[in-house]
Amino acid sequence: DSGVTQTPKHLITATGQRVTLRCSPRSGDLSVYWYQQSLDQGLQFLIHYYNGEERAKGNILERFSAQQFPDLHSELNLSSLELGDSALYFCASSEAPGLAGYNEQFFGPGTRLTVL
Amino acid sequence: AQTVTQSQPEMSVQEAETVTLSCTYDTSESDYYLFWYKQPPSRQMILVIRQEAYKQQNATENRFSVNFQKAAKSFSLKISDSQLGDAAMYFCAYKNRDDKIIFGKGTRLHILP
Numbered sequence: 001d002s003g004v005t006q007t008p009k010h011l012i013t014a015t016g017q018r019v020t021l022r023c024s025p026r027s028g029d030l031s032v033y034w035y036q037q038s039l040d041q042g043l044q045f046l047i048h049y050y051n052g053e054e055r056a057k058g059n060i061l062e063r064f065s066a067q068q069f070p071d072l073h074s075e076l077n078l079s080s081l082e083l084g085d086s087a088l089y090f091c092a093s094s095e096a097p098g099l100a101g102y103n104e105q106f107f108g109p110g111t112r113l114t115v116l
Numbered sequence: 117a118q119t120v121t122q123s124q125p126e127m128s129v130q131e132a133e134t135v136t137l138s139c140t141y142d143t144s145e146s147d148y149y150l151f152w153y154k155q156p157p158s159r160q161m162i163l164v165i166r167q168e169a170y171k172q173q174n175a176t177e178n179r180f181s182v183n184f185q186k187a188a189k190s191f192s193l194k195i196s197d198s199q200l201g202d203a204a205m206y207f208c209a210y211k212n213r214d215d216k217i218i219f220g221k222g223t224r225l226h227i228l229p
């Protein structure tokens with residue numbers, strides 16, 4: 001158990017719908033990262049938040065958005081869902097961003113999203 | 117743009133033997149981290165080992181060690197005394213100062229009893 005929690009574990013929805021994935025980081029971690037793992041694209045970095053502020057963006061679609069709340073939990077919102085959005089979505093947390101401090105990222109168990 | 121390449125989609129090794137997984141990367145930066153992550157069938161991502169680019173000494177964690185060649189931009193993972201529990205997908209990853217993280221496509225490792 002990494003200490004990172006993600007809900008829900010599984011989500012099945014239809015095209016065009018909107019879903020919200022939730023992540024709670026390890027106690028004390030200020031950074032939250034979101035990743036998408038699909039069969040054809042592999043593991044892709046989506047976005048990173050540090051202490052409530054967006055710090056880095058990766059290959060995140062405009063239909064996707066994220067935020068980190070004052071209690072440091074984060075939500076990833078996926079809208080206008082398409083079949084190709086079906087994937088495993090991971091959240092990870094770490095103590096600090098950049099190259100300072102202890103950099104290990106602890107991954108949550110993931111949310112499996114299926115778009116029908 | 118930075119890239120990470122794992123040229124071996126699948127590998128097999130006999131139990132108790134040693135295996136080396138390859139990873140090359142491309143970057144113009146001098147400060148970065150490199151990681152190897154393991155993803156077993158449970159799909160949980162587990163950090164195996166990390167290497168700071170400024171450190172010349174190769175990182176080692178028990179049976180896992182790396183061969184970091186900064187000039188060649190190579191970062192291979194050696195697993196000694198392979199065990200059945202080592203069977204998994206292994207991802208090489210690059211992280212820079214701006215927190216951009218790039219993963220390779222992965223190498224699926226099979227352990228033969």
